[in-house]
Amino acid sequence: MHDxxxxxxxxxxxxxxxxxxxxxxxxxxxxxxxxxxxLFFGAVFATYxxxxxxxxxxxxxxxxxxxxxxxxxxTVVLIGSSLTMVFAVHAxxxxxxxxxxxxxxxxxxxxxVFLCVxxxxxxxxxxxxxxxxxxxxxxxxxxxxxxxxxxxxxAMTGLHALHMIIGIGILAALVLLANRDWxxxxxxxxxxxxxxxxHFVDLVWIFLFPLLYLIGRH
Amino acid sequence: xxxxxxxxxxxxxxHSISVPTYLAVFGALMVLTAVTVVSAHIDLGHFNIVxxxxxxxxxxxxxxxxxxxxxxxxxxxxxxxxxxxxAVFLLMGIAxxxxxxxxxRTYLPFIGALNxxxxxxxxxxxxxxxx
Numbered sequence: 001m002h003d004x005x006x007x008x009x010x011x012x013x014x015x016x017x018x019x020x021x022x023x024x025x026x027x028x029x030x031x032x033x034x035x036x037x038x039l040f041f042g043a044v045f046a047t048y049x050x051x052x053x054x055x056x057x058x059x060x061x062x063x064x065x066x067x068x069x070x071x072x073x074x075t076v077v078l079i080g081s082s083l084t085m086v087f088a089v090h091a092x093x094x095x096x097x098x099x100x101x102x103x104x105x106x107x108x109x110x111x112x113v114f115l116c117v118x119x120x121x122x123x124x125x126x127x128x129x130x131x132x133x134x135x136x137x138x139x140x141x142x143x144x145x146x147x148x149x150x151x152x153x154x155a156m157t158g159l160h161a162l163h164m165i166i167g168i169g170i171l172a173a174l175v176l177l178a179n180r181d182w183x184x185x186x187x188x189x190x191x192x193x194x195x196x197x198x199h200f201v202d203l204v205w206i207f208l209f210p211l212l213y214l215i216g217r218h
Numbered sequence: 219x220x221x222x223x224x225x226x227x228x229x230x231x232x233h234s235i236s237v238p239t240y241l242a243v244f245g246a247l248m249v250l251t252a253v254t255v256v257s258a259h260i261d262l263g264h265f266n267i268v269x270x271x272x273x274x275x276x277x278x279x280x281x282x283x284x285x286x287x288x289x290x291x292x293x294x295x296x297x298x299x300x301x302x303x304x305a306v307f308l309l310m311g312i313a314x315x316x317x318x319x320x321x322x323r324t325y326l327p328f329i330g331a332l333n334x335x336x337x338x339x340x341x342x343x344x345x346x347x348x349x
Contacts, residue, residue, distance in 0.1 A: 027291065027292075027295060028294055028295055028298070031291075031295040031298045032298055034298075034299070034302075035298040035299060035301065035302035036302070038302035038303060038305075038306060039305055039306060042302070042305070042306030042309060042310075043309065045306070046306065046309045046313055049310055049313075049314060050310075050313050050314060052267070053317055056264050060264075072251070072255055075251050076248065076251065079244065079251065080244075082244075082281065082285055083240060083241075083244045085285075086240050086284075086285050087237070090235075090237065090240070192287075195286075199281055199282075199285045199286045200286075203278050203281055203282070206274050206277045207271075207274050207278070209251075209254075209274075210254055210267075210270035210271065210273070210274050211267070211270070211271075214254065214258035214270050215266060215267050215270065217258040217259050217266075218259060218260060218262065218263075218266050
């Protein structure tokens with residue numbers, strides 16, 4: 001907002017005409033990155049659907065190895081963290097530095113809560129002998145297919161968790177930068193782009209939750 | 219991006235969505251999460267996954283439109299997202315069409331032969347079925 005009243009002069013690098021063009025360029029660049037992330041996760045989802053079509057009954061049965069309560073709790077936590085993230089972006093646009101840092105930290109905390117629940121779930125899988133490979137001890141009906149489902153579970157949630165760990169690291173960097181007054185109403189692209197990344201990670205979970213936790217509940 | 223902005227164009231306001239809108243979207247996402255959990259307990263056979271996916275796509279659309287500000291994005295950013303989604307649909311569509319025309323079963327390392335058929339020279343599965 002480069003109105004004279006607020007006294008905020010938007011910063012833009014010399015290769016851009018103005019702050020608006022710079023903003024649109026970062027947005028497009030971020031969406032290009034997210035577009036290839038769609039392909040990256042799309043390949044894993046394609047694998048999931050391939051084997052779901054082969055073994056629908058076994059996959060639905062194997063889905064019940066997972067805890068619906070923990071999965072639903074994590075869904076609420078992650079969507080909540082998306083809300084705090086949009087508030088952080090909103091605070092960068094209109095609010096104070098204090099509000100912006102508070103919302104960023106809130107987003108980090110929710111992300112860490114999500115990862116803690118995930119870690120608890122993983123530990124539980126080790127104890128139950130549901131980790132694919134040498135440690136797999138389930139010998140009920142369709143055991144190989146159950147193992148395949150759990151392979152996909154660990155691959156998909158593992159990649160998702162990796163994205164969250166990276167996201168929390170970026171959020172930590174943003175908190176430090178915000179503390180040094182890097183962002184103002186005229187320049188907040190890093191906060192906005194991190195928001196896009198964080199929402200994308202939320203988006204992946206929105207698909208993972210029903211496909212992994214819900215398909216076998218009926 | 220290429221469109222000329224007049225000097226009154228404001229970087230901040232243009233992409234800004236009000237706090238009540240964000241809260242409404244969050245509320246809708248929570249409601250849809252509850253709906254998907256409840257609907258999963260209704261027996262629709264293999265159509266449960268279809269219902270779950272329809273709800274997930276609705277939630278994803280809300281997140282992309284409001285949280286990710288695509289509502290105020292350029293057509294270029296929309297084109298990037300849509301082309302990514304189309305590519306994934308092509309991948310899934312062709313892979314699953316291939317599956318329909320296949321009669322052999324797949325062998326996966328560490329998991330062993332699914333449906334008991336192993337290709338020649340393949341190692342034994344690590345966990346031969348007991349009893």
